Amino acid sequence: MGGGPSSLPKVEAPEVAAEQKATLRTPPNAVVIGLTGGIASGKSTVCQVLEQQGGAIVLNADHFGHEAYKPGTACQAELVAHFGEQIINKEDGTVDRKTLGGLVFADPKEREALNAIVWPAIRDLLRQRVFEITNENPADRTAKLIVIEAAILIEANWMDLIDELWVVTTNVDTAKTRLMARNSMSEEDAMKRINSQISNEERRAVAHVDVPNEGDESALKDAVVAELEKLHARYSRLSAFEMVDVVDKEDQVQTTAKRAVVRAFNLISRCSYVVLVQQTSGKIFVQRRSDLKDSGPGLLDPAPGGVLGAGESYLLNAQREMAEEMGLPGLSLEHVSALWYEDGNERSWGTIFCAKVDADVSSLTLQPSEVSSVELMSPEEILTADPSQFLPGGLAAFKLWSSKQQ
Ligand SMILES: CC(C)(COP(=O)(O)OP(=O)(O)OC[C@H]1O[C@@H](n2cnc3c(N)ncnc32)[C@H](O)[C@@H]1O)[C@@H](O)C(=O)NCCC(=O)NCCS
Ligand SMILES: Nc1ncnc2c1ncn2[C@@H]1O[C@H](COP(=O)(O)OP(=O)(O)OP(=O)(O)O)[C@@H](O)[C@H]1O
Structure with missing residues (x-):
């Protein structure tokens, strides 16, 4: 495979009438991959390969989550109404994610409350961004590759935002060790986050593509490049975008x-x-x-x-x-x-x-x-x-x- 941005997929997407476009679930001129997997499973590492080797535009749901409750947003006001002023940083009015994280990863009810407030806002931001990317230049009919990276994509029911779901899987012990090392987290806190998410079996049951991450980083990169080649082949066929x-x-x-x-x-x-x-x-x-x-x-x-x-x-x-x-x-x-x-x-x-x-x-x-x-x-x-x-x-x-x- 050639490598470098835009090596995938070099396909002209079909022209679609405006009224038909409105009924389509995903854009006619893009492939939207949902990339999910448990915390510290290796999603960001996979995204780097998709960006560098596949020319993908990556939308990270964690970042959209942080944007969703910026100072002055309705979402932040709802969070304060539920969790109180304790979750706001006095100096700059932003959400204190460490405090909020401590509350919600200790209590499933509080996590549900947070999800009910923030997930719809993240979803809106993701949809809006996908729309912008796929409509910014109507003359350019080259298909785009967009990746929505979201640990909770299945739980949040965002399957309708994507064309295909890829899941990165690593066993719980490895994820725990990597999380503790990367985030300087205690074992207890790492397990709280892991246990707040669904299992790899549940993810694999709905995923189209499984990217196992049990070896070293170079094995992971090779596996992603191999999947990119398959992706390229399936979207190079006639009528692939219909x-x-x-x-x-x-x-x-x-x-x-x-x-x-x-x-x-x-x-x-x-x-x-x-x-x-x-x-x-x-x-x-x-x-x-x-x-x-x-x-x-x-x-x-x-x-x-x-x-x-x-x-x-x-x-x-x-x-x-x-x-x-x-x-x-x-x-x-x-x-x-x-x-x-x-x-x-x-x-x-x-x-x-x-x-x-x-x-x-x-x-x-x-x-x-x-x-x-x-x-x-x-x-x-x-x-x-x-x-x-x-x-x-x-x-x-x-x-x-x-x-x-x-
Ligand atoms: C709980 C919060 C305050 C913790 O902030 P923090 O900076 O410590 O973590 P960050 O946002 O970078 O998320 C890191 C990872 O934690 C896990 N995680 C975050 N929120 C959740 C959740 N509601 N349920 C399960 N796992 C979660 C994910 O694996 C995520 O990738 C923050 O994650 C948040 O507002 N979460 C609600 C929105 C959400 O679901 N974001 C994740 C989108 S993938
Ligand atoms: N195969 C591997 N071998 C060794 N280390 C790895 C491997 N895959 C990922 N890592 C490391 O493990 C950590 C977690 O990986 P990464 O950040 O890609 O996970 P993530 O799924 O994006 O995490 P999060 O859910 O927190 O966003 C990182 O420090 C990364 O460098």
Whole structure:
């Protein structure tokens, strides 16, 4: 990997209409990594590598926390109302964090009170900063890499601010020793802070990327550089920045995510399939996928469609794909069936539609980035041909449609 700022990711993010942008969970022209991990797990060390090797802009939630209760803020007034004047430094009116820390790490109720006041303010500041970074130069479409470093990201429920979550893990004894050394803290105080946070198991359960930090600092740096390379690869793929719906095994929407994340971590997406039948002959319009496609380039697809964008319905997606890829706008589509599809590379819920059209191959307008050609094949030809020529999901959808014809 090249190293040095801006070596990642050198990708042009897609242009997104203003009204659509407002509905997106994370910015369309940035990858936002949430970096979490217990106190003294090694987050700042990881951030240094992300900054120096990945050109990342790091937003440290601890610093935003300190900014949130600067003198004169509503947040500081709320803290004083709850904890009293004892938490204010007389000389400059700032919050005395040592005193406040002593109160809240000794008492979970007091910590909850502090969190309820400060976490929403930190969240607002983080959102505002991400907005500023991703909107400061509209002409610059190079994707930015932003890292939100926050020990309490999961507890504070900030998953919706990020595209993917990385967790740095180190065992409790090591964290305690490093914390005592770095902050000249007693063992008791170090354990109070560690015990005020969730466990590594709880963090790993929601994280996309695990960065173990049990070796020396150079092993940690190597591990981060390796993860940066993987990040670069997943966001260099076509349509990596498109925001799509993520569903569970019951086809209920869980969240939205960039396609890069869905593909890399095998999340469940939604897709449409359209079996397009030529009215006069009963033959099927079979797409030959463009060589530019990053899944199944050059393969035949007897039930083309697409992955549903965030908030899109199956029907609208199918109609949009037929308009864009085949030049067939406003098709009247008949619902055929739902389809669960799973292979080593993807998992998806799909809806199969069928349309009968009075068209010839020559009357179609193909989208070259998606489709290189279209040919007419009879259902029998498709079912008896070598299946390895076909896109597996499209073939599965076609077979299901075919099984429902008498
Ligand atoms: C408790 C306070 C006054 C202690 O200040 P201090 O300067 O000693 O610590 P600092 O702010 O640098 O935080 C150091 C670390 O302590 C841990 N920590 C801080 N606050 C909390 C919390 N509410 N719950 C659990 N861990 C916490 C985190 O690991 C953090 O990285 C301060 O951390 C604070 O105001 N916390 C509430 C806001 C918050 O959650 N900040 C952390 C964002 S990651
Ligand atoms: N693999 C390692 N080997 C030795 N020391 C390490 C290693 N990783 C981190 N450290 C040291 O341990 C301490 C804690 O690391 P770091 O400051 O990166 O943690 P952090 O997660 O950012 O902490 P905090 O939660 O307090 O912000 C630092 O002094 C750092 O230099």
